[in-house]
Amino acid sequence: MSQPLQHPGPLLRSDVRQPRAAQAPPPAPTGPAPGRTGRLRGAPSFPRLHATSTAPRLVDALSSPGCPRRPPPPQVGMARALGPERRLLAVYTGGTIGMRSEQGVLVPGSGLAAVLRTLPMFHDEEHARACGLPENTLVLPPASPDQRVIYRVLECQPLFDSSDMTITEWVQIAQTIERHYGQYDGFVVIHGTDTMAFAASVLSFVLENLQKPVILTGAQVPIHALWNDGRENLLGALLMAGQYAIPEVCLFFQNQLFRGNRVTKVDSRRFAAFCSPNLPPLAVVGTDVTINRELVRKARGKAPLVVHSCMERDVGLLRLYPGIPAALVRAFLQPPLKGLVMETFGSGNGPTKPDLLRELQAAAERGLVIVNCTHCLQGAVTSDYAAGMAMAGAGIVSGSDMTSEAALAKLSYVLGQPGLSLDGRKELLARDLRGEMTLPAGAEGWPSLSHSTLGRGVAQLLTLSQEADAVRDAVVPSLACAAAHAGNLEVLQALVELGSDLSLENFNGQTPLHAAARGGQAGAVTMLLRRGVDVDPRDEDGMSPLLLAVKGRHWDVIELLRAAGACLSPGELEDAGTELCRLASRADLEGLQSWWQAGADLGRPGYDGRSALLVAEATGNLEVVTFLQSLQGEAGAQAPGPGTL
Numbered sequence: 097m098s099q100p101l102q103h104p105g106p107l108l109r110s111d112v113r114q115p116r117a118a119q120a121p122p123p124a125p126t127g128p129a130p131g132r133t134g135r136l137r138g139a140p141s142f143p144r145l146h147a148t149s150t151a152p153r154l155v156d157a158l159s160s161p162g163c164p165r166r167p168p169p170p171q172v173g174m175a176r177a178l179g180p181e182r183r184l185l186a187v188y189t190g191g192t193i194g195m196r197s198e199q200g201v202l203v204p205g206s207g208l209a210a211v212l213r214t215l216p217m218f219h220d221e222e223h224a225r226a227c228g229l230p231e232n233t234l235v236l237p238p239a240s241p242d243q244r245v246i247y248r249v250l251e252c253q254p255l256f257d258s259s260d261m262t263i264t265e266w267v268q269i270a271q272t273i274e275r276h277y278g279q280y281d282g283f284v285v286i287h288g289t290d291t292m293a294f295a296a297s298v299l300s301f302v303l304e305n306l307q308k309p310v311i312l313t314g315a316q317v318p319i320h321a322l323w324n325d326g327r328e329n330l331l332g333a334l335l336m337a338g339q340y341a342i343p344e345v346c347l348f349f350q351n352q353l354f355r356g357n358r359v360t361k362v363d364s365r366r367f368a369a370f371c372s373p374n375l376p377p378l379a380v381v382g383t384d385v386t387i388n389r390e391l392v393r394k395a396r397g398k399a400p401l402v403v404h405s406c407m408e409r410d411v412g413l414l415r416l417y418p419g420i421p422a423a424l425v426r427a428f429l430q431p432p433l434k435g436l437v438m439e440t441f442g443s444g445n446g447p448t449k450p451d452l453l454r455e456l457q458a459a460a461e462r463g464l465v466i467v468n469c470t471h472c473l474q475g476a477v478t479s480d481y482a483a484g485m486a487m488a489g490a491g492i493v494s495g496s497d498m499t500s501e502a503a504l505a506k507l508s509y510v511l512g513q514p515g516l517s518l519d520g521r522k523e524l525l526a527r528d529l530r531g532e533m534t535l536p537a538g539a540e541g542w543p544s545l546s547h548s549t550l551g552r553g554v555a556q557l558l559t560l561s562q563e564a565d566a567v568r569d570a571v572v573p574s575l576a577c578a579a580a581h582a583g584n585l586e587v588l589q590a591l592v593e594l595g596s597d598l599s600l601e602n603f604n605g606q607t608p609l610h611a612a613a614r615g616g617q618a619g620a621v622t623m624l625l626r627r628g629v630d631v632d633p634r635d636e637d638g639m640s641p642l643l644l645a646v647k648g649r650h651w652d653v654i655e656l657l658r659a660a661g662a663c664l665s666p667g668e669l670e671d672a673g674t675e676l677c678r679l680a681s682r683a684d685l686e687g688l689q690s691w692w693q694a695g696a697d698l699g700r701p702g703y704d705g706r707s708a709l710l711v712a713e714a715t716g717n718l719e720v721v722t723f724l725q726s727l728q729g730e731a732g733a734q735a736p737g738p739g740t741l
């Protein structure tokens with residue numbers, strides 16, 4: 097790059113005044129931060145923040161109107177004076193790195209860029225003058241003979257302790273990167289460490305088709321402290337972003353560059369605050385810089401950067417513990433929750449208590465998307481244990497070896513994608529999108545199964561030795577029910593090949609036919625009926641597949657079951673009267689038609705002796721009255737139809 101950085105002009109009016117003549121070192125610190133010793137004398141404290149609006153703004157941290165520009169460069173070859181440059185944009189959001197002590201506690205402090213300008217390791221003033229770089233531009237000392245990294249700092253107003261950062265702010269950071277994407281070669285996000293792993297995970301999903309590095313960093317100790325980690329971290333992030341083409345969202349800390357959606361914070365005090373438990377670092381800085389090239393993701397062609405701003409907020413995280421009550425889980429799974437990351441034991445195992453599994457299955461069937469992540473630091477969700485397969489059987493998606501931070505971000509991203517079906521969202525969750533997870537190998541011979549959680553579960557079952565029959569018997573019914581409910585015929589077929597009996601009941605007495613009927617899966621119902629399964633099994637609550645199809649208003653399934661000879665039981669018909677009156681009072685014509693199609697007597701009285709027709713007339717639901725009277729007419733004229741009055 098031969099031209100000095102053309103300042104694109106401040107995003108907003110700057111309010112951090114740093115006139116060159118008054119370029120005095122920042123004022124002396126206002127007392128040591130708690131628990132901090134050995135401060136650098138004369139170390140700057142950061143000016144108090146200006147009161148600003150709640151939505152964070154980004155101001156140019158070093159330029160201000162009227163600030164004298166540097167003298168024009170000497171008439172030497174600009175190329176020689178400038179040399180090839182890499183241009184970076186740093187977004188300073190807050191965090192300990194720039195904090196100062198106030199009444200004994202650390203609070204975010206502005207003016208980080210001004211401090212960097214005073215530190216030779218972050219700014220080569222002589223070179224800046226020689227090149228006539230704009231006031232708001234800093235330039236690192238040369239890291240290699242023929243290359244310079246120049247950078248600009250945008251400062252958030254207000255600055256954050258990252259405990260207060262949310263998806264909203266992270267999307268705004270992504271939008272800022274998007275606005276400046278063409279002007280810079282890379283980006284550094286200076287961020288608090290407490291939620292940095294969440295931030296890196298969210299940014300990795302929000303920024304699609306990234307062709308340039310976005311590197312988050314921060315510190316455990318303020319940069320002005322004598323003994324600190326911030327200088328090494330920030331310099332490392334700038335150099336990595338400026339010198340290496342790593343088109344990913346990364347996190348640089350303690351001389352290691354991690355993939356952003358693979359890290360978690362593991363220590364609140366040590367400088368080695370982060371680890372990447374299931375993926376080695378992408379790069380390690382020592383006497384030289386080692387890049388693990390085979391791990392670095394390749395940029396996808398020249399596809400343009402896409403910023404996904406629609407991230408679902410109603411996602412949650414629930415960590416299981418021994419004896420967790422089903423009632424508590426039920427309470428947690430209620431709307432508005434749309435997605436849940438469930439931290440489970442070991443290899444993705446959880447309690448197999450029927451009441452708990454019923455809650456999870458019911459929530460999954462309501463459309464809540466649940467991702468299973470192990471709460472172990474290392475390892476992955478597998479299908480080694482029946483306890484784990486029971487989770488898959490309840491319709492829970494495996495999170496493989498994802499961190500909880502990545503799983504939450506991915507769930508928010510997937511649920512925010514428009515136009516996807518529930519199964520489409522589960523398929524997307526099961527795929528590796530941004531290097532966030534390691535896919536388990538599918539079993540030989542069943543490649544098509546490995547893309548789904550259930551398929552992978554079955555594939556694993558296929559590889560189990562004969563001695564594992566007990567495991568199979570324990571989990572096949574749950575798997576079969578989940579596959580039937582999802583309409584996954586491949587998995588059902590795989591289970592048939594495994595020699596499984598598709599009439600077997602799962603933990604709450606339901607068969608795959610129940611599940612298929614409940615899910616409205618006509619294909620699965622057809623397949624199961626062809627395999628000669630019992631047409632009218634009853635679950636623990638005495639419900640038949642036909643009744644479940646009626647409740648789900650799955651008319652195609654009702655027709656299939658009736659054609660195969662399914663009938664509502666006397667008990668189901670006995671209870672129908674009150675339900676019919678309820679539907680009539682609500683003018684629920686579809687519901688009444690479902691009962692009629694299933695062969696119910698729509699004239700059956702409710703608990704108070706009134707029929708649905710009387711209720712409809714009393715409530716003035718004329719459409720329902722007309723429908724019910726038409727059935728009366730039909731009943732009078734011919735043999736009873738699917739339903740009778």
Ligand SMILES: NC(=O)C[C@H](N)C(=O)O
Pocket residue numbers: 190191192193256257258259287288289290291314315316317
């Ligand atoms: N080291 C840090 O940055 C911690 C700080 N509370 C933050 O996350 O903003």
